[in-house]
Each structure stands twice: as C-alpha cells, then as structure tokens.
Amino acid sequence: MSTDRNQQQTGIIKKPRRVVNICFIVVFLCSTLLTWREMVVLENAYIASQRNVLGNLATSLDRHLQHSIDNLFFYRNTMRYALQYPISTDKSRQAITEFNNKRGLTHWQIRLDTDRSMPINGVSDTMVESDSLLIRDEATLYNELSAALELSYILQLSDTRKTLQFRTYYVSRAGYFISSMLSPNSDALISRYYRHISRSYFTHHDKRQNHGRGVRWEHSSDPSRGGEEVITASVPLDYNNRWYGVLAMDFTIAAMNKFLVSVLPEEEEGAIILYDKKFNVITATRPDEDKPLFTPGQLAQIAQGMEKGNTGEIRFNSNFVTWSKLNAFDGVLIKTHTLDETVRGEFGRISIVLALLWLLFTLMLLGSWIVIHRLVNNMMSLQSRLAWRANYDTLTRLYNRGAFFEQAQALAARCKLHDQPISVIQFDLDYFKSINDRFGHDAGDRVLSHVAGIISHALRGEDIAGRVGGEEFCVVLPGATLAQAGDVAERVRERFNHKELLIRNGTTLHISASFGVSASREDNGYDFECLQTIADRRLYKAKQSGRNRVCTRG
Structure with missing residues (x-):
C-alpha cells in the first residue's frame, strides 16, 4: 500500500539527517583544509629558515675564505710585479751571493733578517736536475730569488689572526720554498720540499692540467702536523709564459670546524657538514657526523640537485637535508635535520600544537x-510516529477516516485523468455490538484487528483500505470494474466466514460482514464521496436482505 504520500513523507524524514551529515562533512573538510594550509605555510617557513641558516653560514665561510684567496692573489701579483721590475738592494745581492755559495749543498737555508723576512729553504742543483718538473734557469733564477725575498717580507708582516689559514708558502720549480712557518735548517727540508712538489696542488698546476691558471683545492693530510688533515688552496705563478712555481695556503680542519661552530646559532638544531667536490667529509659541527651520513644513491641525488642550483633541499626518510655551494671553495655545505630535532625545535612545537x-x-x-x-534520529522517529498516528488507526493499522478520504480522492482524480475505472467497497461487521456485549471490548478489538489483517492480505499493492467507523471499513480499488470489485468483496466475505477466531480459552467465534460495492463506470462519476455514499447505501441494503452478503446493485 505504498503511495505518493508515503514517498513524500519518507523524503522529508531523510532530509534532516542528510543535511546534518553534509554540514558536518563541510565543517570537517574546511577545518582540515585550513589546518593543512597552515601546515604548508609552516613547512615553507621551516624550509626558508633552514635555507637562511645555511645561507648565512655559507656566506660567512665564503667571505673568510675569499679574504684568504684574495691575499693569495695579492701575493702572486706582488711576485709578478717584482719579476717585471726587479730591484737590486744590499739584501737581494746578499741573498744571491749566499745562494750561489750554498746551491751545491743537499739542503740549505738563507736567513738574512729574521725580524723582517722569512728564510728561503732549498735543495741542491743535483736534486733539481734529477726531477723533470724542476728547473734552474740562470736567466730568470736571480730575479725569482729577489721576488721571493720581497714575498718573505710581506709574509713576515701579514696578520693571520683574522683569517682561517695557518700557513702560506711559495714553492719554486727552482728547488726552494718560502713558508710563513719557520723551519730549522736540517735534512727535513729535503723531504719537505719534495713533499710539496709531489702533491697534486703543485703538479696539477702544469699548463696542460690548469689552462685557466685558477685556484686549485686539495684535501689531504700533513705529516709535519702529525698527519692532521688540511685543506690547501693554490695558484700558479706565471710570468712571460713561464711557470715559476706555486703559491699556496693551508687551512686546518680544526680551524674550519671552530669557525662553523662559532657562527652557528646556539639554539639551532641539526649538524653542518663541509664536503669537498668529491663528497668527502672535511669537517662537521658534531664529531659523530664524520661517519658517512648518506648512501651513494642519496649523494647522487644531492649532486643531481646541485646541478640545477647553488642551493636546495631534499628529504631522506626522517632527515631533511639542505645544501649550499660555496663560491670561494670547491665544495658544499650540507645541513642535516632529523625528525627528532625538528620536533624539539620551534617549528616542531608549533606543528604539534597545530x-x-x-x-x-x-x-x-x-x-x-x-x-x-x-537528536535528529529521535526527532525523525517522533515525527514518524506522529505522522503514523495522524494517518493510521492504531488498532487495525489501516488508514483512519481523514487520511483514507484524502488518499481515496487523490486516487479517484488520478484514475479520472488516465480514464481508468475505480471501485469502492464499503462493509460493516454483522452483530459486532453483540460481540462487545457478550465477550467485552478486548474481544471486539481482536476481531477488528483480525478483520484488518484479512483485508490487507486480500488487496493489491495499489489498493487502499481504511477504517471509517467503529466496525465499518472502506476499500478503494483503482483500475477495477464493478464486477471485479464485487469478486474481491465476495472473496473477503468468504474468508470471514471460513475463519474461526479464538476469543478466549475454549471459546471461538465466526464473524460475517455485509458489503456494498460501487464503481465509476456505472454513471461515469469519479467523485469519491458520491461513490462512497452509493456503496454505503448498498451496504445498508445488504443488511436488510439478511446480512453476510455482497450487494452491487440498487
């Protein structure tokens, strides 16, 4: 007995739940999107912060290294100027005289004025001749010695307290060297000189290997300092297409580490690592970071990123890595930040709170x-119960009189619109008052409920039935003719007669009913009230004719 009214009520009942769900989903999505947006902003701020910290470190380190490199170029320009415009002084002539006297010795040292100049340390002519890379050209030898003597004056006056390098020196192809660190005249000068000329920072300045004649960097260990690792910056000394030697500076790892630690903010988490161009660790702000931090594949990813820019960042599992290339040094600064450090930091705390x-x-x-x-479910349940009680009889669960008439009129209008017949069955239980008098109202209610069950099972899906009086019922059959409606009424009547109802223990009851039937095709009328009046009149006629019968005429 589903109807349009039921469907409309069902649609109305479902809407509040749907509206509530949609509203809460929208609010949840909005809050999640806002939180996600704040997290994105916070992440960008975190990345910018890491970049700024590393950028400041790289800029500071570059500035100090560039200052040292500028000094190195200054020394080279000084020697070139001295080679171009040699001067002859008592000191230079004395140096040349001592050189001529000592050049045959296996090792020698020229000390003119220890307060104003650095000593010139050298090896014999024989040792120079034994190495194809070395040469003592008499045409340029003395001018180079004078230029080296002028460099020694400058090195003596240089203040290295504000620079990172601990040693500056010049190594000549003519078999001698000058260093800002004093060395005694001993056999160690020989091994020290040959250590200089055998190192890549010297040999790689050959014109075939260094066409641009620029700065070369090397990461190695220094035996003179107990095997301590040093970084060496070197430039070749050329004049008139002749390679004279190499000017170099040594930077200790300890000094560079101390510098990084000093410029790193105290509250900053993470580790700063300085790598050379081959990704060998030079120094780190934490001793335990000297061990390999990245796999070869991860280093390859960093190198690939460095090809696209001088700065960048990348994530490896729980590590956030930021890098910045150095301009003055052939290497890169890398800052690592673990997830734990991020959580402990300011951005981590804000993220957790968010x-x-x-x-x-x-x-x-x-x-x-x-x-x-x-609350909505309770409201809907209450609304459903109220709607049901407003439209249905609580005892028989059929439409009550008001709802039945409303539905019947709608069905009549629809049948008239589609030119379909419609029939009305009106019936009343026989001797119902005697049942209430003999067995009580409980028995009468049981009879009414039983009758309603029989009616519900006898009707089609589009038919409707209602209780329109105390023991009076009405049925509307859309699409049914008078004869078809009469057959339905007769079938219901027979079911009443053949059904024996148990009233109480040991007591059964047979019930019967009188039926009146009307149809629209009799007089082409679709007014339900008129059809119901005709059916009611025929019901009265059936009662007068002896009850328990169906009347379709009269």
Missing part, C-alpha cells in the same frame, strides 16, 4: 555530530 588543536576540534566535531545525529 596538530593537537586539529585533533581536538575533530573530536569535538565528532562528538557534536553524534549528539546531533541522535
């Missing part, structure tokens, strides 16, 4: 949804 606020809001939203959902 996540907790989102979680708290979500839980509150979920709790509110549950409460409101229950």
Whole structure:
C-alpha cells in the first residue's frame, strides 16, 4: 500500500539527517583544509629558515675564505710585479751571493733578517736536475730569488689572526720554498720540499692540467702536523709564459670546524657538514657526523640537485637535508635535520600544537555530530510516529477516516485523468455490538484487528483500505470494474466466514460482514464521496436482505 504520500513523507524524514551529515562533512573538510594550509605555510617557513641558516653560514665561510684567496692573489701579483721590475738592494745581492755559495749543498737555508723576512729553504742543483718538473734557469733564477725575498717580507708582516689559514708558502720549480712557518735548517727540508712538489696542488698546476691558471683545492693530510688533515688552496705563478712555481695556503680542519661552530646559532638544531667536490667529509659541527651520513644513491641525488642550483633541499626518510655551494671553495655545505630535532625545535612545537588543536576540534566535531545525529534520529522517529498516528488507526493499522478520504480522492482524480475505472467497497461487521456485549471490548478489538489483517492480505499493492467507523471499513480499488470489485468483496466475505477466531480459552467465534460495492463506470462519476455514499447505501441494503452478503446493485 505504498503511495505518493508515503514517498513524500519518507523524503522529508531523510532530509534532516542528510543535511546534518553534509554540514558536518563541510565543517570537517574546511577545518582540515585550513589546518593543512597552515601546515604548508609552516613547512615553507621551516624550509626558508633552514635555507637562511645555511645561507648565512655559507656566506660567512665564503667571505673568510675569499679574504684568504684574495691575499693569495695579492701575493702572486706582488711576485709578478717584482719579476717585471726587479730591484737590486744590499739584501737581494746578499741573498744571491749566499745562494750561489750554498746551491751545491743537499739542503740549505738563507736567513738574512729574521725580524723582517722569512728564510728561503732549498735543495741542491743535483736534486733539481734529477726531477723533470724542476728547473734552474740562470736567466730568470736571480730575479725569482729577489721576488721571493720581497714575498718573505710581506709574509713576515701579514696578520693571520683574522683569517682561517695557518700557513702560506711559495714553492719554486727552482728547488726552494718560502713558508710563513719557520723551519730549522736540517735534512727535513729535503723531504719537505719534495713533499710539496709531489702533491697534486703543485703538479696539477702544469699548463696542460690548469689552462685557466685558477685556484686549485686539495684535501689531504700533513705529516709535519702529525698527519692532521688540511685543506690547501693554490695558484700558479706565471710570468712571460713561464711557470715559476706555486703559491699556496693551508687551512686546518680544526680551524674550519671552530669557525662553523662559532657562527652557528646556539639554539639551532641539526649538524653542518663541509664536503669537498668529491663528497668527502672535511669537517662537521658534531664529531659523530664524520661517519658517512648518506648512501651513494642519496649523494647522487644531492649532486643531481646541485646541478640545477647553488642551493636546495631534499628529504631522506626522517632527515631533511639542505645544501649550499660555496663560491670561494670547491665544495658544499650540507645541513642535516632529523625528525627528532625538528620536533624539539620551534617549528616542531608549533606543528604539534597545530596538530593537537586539529585533533581536538575533530573530536569535538565528532562528538557534536553524534549528539546531533541522535537528536535528529529521535526527532525523525517522533515525527514518524506522529505522522503514523495522524494517518493510521492504531488498532487495525489501516488508514483512519481523514487520511483514507484524502488518499481515496487523490486516487479517484488520478484514475479520472488516465480514464481508468475505480471501485469502492464499503462493509460493516454483522452483530459486532453483540460481540462487545457478550465477550467485552478486548474481544471486539481482536476481531477488528483480525478483520484488518484479512483485508490487507486480500488487496493489491495499489489498493487502499481504511477504517471509517467503529466496525465499518472502506476499500478503494483503482483500475477495477464493478464486477471485479464485487469478486474481491465476495472473496473477503468468504474468508470471514471460513475463519474461526479464538476469543478466549475454549471459546471461538465466526464473524460475517455485509458489503456494498460501487464503481465509476456505472454513471461515469469519479467523485469519491458520491461513490462512497452509493456503496454505503448498498451496504445498508445488504443488511436488510439478511446480512453476510455482497450487494452491487440498487
């Protein structure tokens, strides 16, 4: 007995739940999107912060290294100027005289004025001749010695307290060297000189290997300092297409590490690592970071990123890595930040608070949804019960009189619109008052409920039935002719007669009913009230004719 009215009521009942769900979904999505947006902004701020910290470190280190490199170029320009415009002084002539006297010795040292100049340390002519890379050209030898003597004056006056290098020296192809660190005249000068000329920072300045004649960097160990690792910056000395030697500076790892630690903000988490161009660790702000931090594949990813820019960042599992190339040094600064360090930092604390606020809001939203959902369900349940009670008879569960008439009129109008017949069956239980008098109203209610069950099972899906009086019922059959409606009424009457109803223990009861039937095709009328009046009149006629019968005429 589903009808358009039921469908409309069902649609109305479902809407509040749907509206509540949509509203809460929208609020949840908005809160999540806002939180996500804040997290993105926070992440960008974190990345910018890491870049700024590393950028400041790289700039500071570059500035100090560039200052040292500028000094190295200054020394080279000084020697070139001295080679171009040699001067002859008592000191230079004395140096040349001592050189001529000592050049045959296996090792020698020229000390003119220890307060104003650095000593010139050298090896014999024989040792120079034994190495193809070395040469003592008499045409340029003395001018180079004078230029080296002028360099020794400058090195003596240089103040290295504000620079990172601990040693500056010049190594000549003519078999001698000058160093800002004093060395005694001993056999060690020989090994020291040959260590200089055998190192890549010297040999790689051959014109075939260094066409640009620029700065070369080398990461190695220094035996004179107990095997301590040093970084060496070197430039070749050329004049008139002749390669004279190499000017170089040594930087200790300890000094560079001390510098990085000094410029790193105290509250900054993470480690700073300085790599050379081959990704060998030079120094780190934490001793335990000297061990390999990255796999070869990860280093390859960093190298690939460095090809696209001088700065960048990348994530490896729980590590956030930022890098910045150095301009003055052939290497890169890398800053690593673990997840634990991020959580302990300012951005981590803000992220945790933001996540907790989102979680708290979500839980509150979920709790509110549950409460409101229950309230809506209760409201819908109450609305459904009220709607049912307003339209149905509580005893028989059929339409009550008002709802039945409303539905019947709608069916009549629809049948008239589609030119279909419609029939009305009106019936009344026989001797129902005697049942109430003999067995009580409980028995009468049981009879009415039983009758309603029989009617419900006898009707089609589009038919409707209602209780229009105390023991009076009415049925509307859309699409049924008078004869078809009469057959339905007769079938229901027979079911009443053949059904024996148990009233109480040991007591049964047979019930009967009188039926009146009317149809629209009799006089082409579709007015339900008129059809119901005709059916009621025929019902009265059936009672007068002896009850328990169906009347379709009269």
